[in-house]
Amino acid sequence: MTQTTAAPNQITETTESASAQQNTANAGGKAKGKRRGAKPVVAKQLGGAIRQRNEERILRAAAEVFASAGYKGTSVQAIADKVELPKANILYYFKSKAGLYTAVLNDILEMWNQGFDERAIEREPADVIREYILAKMRYSRTRPQESKIFATEIIHGAPVIRDAIDLPMVGWTKQKASVIQAWVAQGKMRAIEPLYLLFMIWGTTQFYADFDSEITMIKGRALSDEEFSKAEDFVVETVLRGLALI
Amino acid sequence: MTQTTAAPNQITETTESASAQQNTANAGGKAKGKRRGAKPVVAKQLGGAIRQRNEERILRAAAEVFASAGYKGTSVQAIADKVELPKANILYYFKSKAGLYTAVLNDILEMWNQGFDERAIEREPADVIREYILAKMRYSRTRPQESKIFATEIIHGAPVIRDAIDLPMVGWTKQKASVIQAWVAQGKMRAIEPLYLLFMIWGTTQFYADFDSEITMIKGRALSDEEFSKAEDFVVETVLRGLALI
DNA sequence: ATAAAACACGACCAAGTGGTCAGGTTTTTG
């Protein structure tokens, strides 16, 4: 549950359309120096309190719209409507739609390197894997929007985050895979290819976030907390049994 | 592997933007009568051979672009470029982008009701589930585009196919769930909630199609046929063990 | 208090979009 790798991945904008792209958006809250016309002479440090607050509100609204409509399907106006600010104002904080999108993705990536415990290799596989599955399931439950944005990005080939996640992602995965591999070598679980186990966990847990509309369609309503909890149990137990861990 | 339900679901276009929408696109190949100006007096039956051929080519190209760029991200011009036909020509066959999209989705849905064998309930759970998983895995392998289009649709709340799949999907699912339920009742497998098993299978198998770019990123290349085959084995074995079926 | 920086926003624009249409050419039909 605790972090393993500190991932300082920061997505830098890629010029995507024909328009001029000058500098990067201010993600998380750390505002950067900007020079347009002859406005600020000295680089400011953190942006006013107003900026802080508005950037947060905009980010939240943007995530909502991006999640439900996709990048292209999202108009800056739609975000503006949601935060109840004029469009020009949101472009004042984030110089471009692309910048806003990368800012949202940066926020998401920060939560993405959740991995195995640092001492995972010394612990019982069943415990580590159980915790990992539960963490992923809860993420799907509490942050479906972020999950959807991420999924859509990947499905479309990760045009925006590719460079930012490429190395870190490979690192995280290799690390997790090697832990699993070690367990196998120690005879603690049946011989499997670690990658396919990770895929199964990712695919299954993401499903609950990304396909919630399908689930709702099928059940006639969304999963209750109890049902979701049962689903968690099912996934954990099935995977552990599947690995001959229980 | 064989069909269980004959699903005559046909997506009917929903007016989506402000423009006038007259009639539905000609999917699969069955062309419909159309009346614009004073052209065709008698309803034609199947469309000329030229039409047949061009519709197929367009459909194929459209699927490619839709899969990689999403609905909104796809311009009719992009499809036109891919088939090397002028834009106006593709709009001649499919009256609208939305029509083309629904045509593509109709094609996809035709393959979607793959389910358990009709006599599944009398067969061994392990066999039926193994076959089902393999079928889904193979679909992911051979038709990743379709899988991606479908996934993106669902993630965004299925705005287009909702009405078309709502009932059938609920039906298919209920049917499969009841078979599983029966197995449980017969003590043939451990007591589980069927839905969560289906979700696990869907999520895992879809992952291989939708997240292939991530897989490629991690491995440095795409999965080879051998590796994919190992993945199939892993999924089958893990699920079957997970259900206490082997 | 006052200057400077930060914030707010209506009006505007260039580019790209889906879709139409008129008039042509080719194919099919009788």
Next chain:
DNA sequence: CAAAAACCTGACCACTTGGTCGTGTTTTAT
């Protein structure tokens, strides 16, 4: 072979979109 249907396509248009700009207002620092 001629008429009708089917096919083809460049030109065009209405509309949406991301993004800019000028100017006005509020906040902050000195």
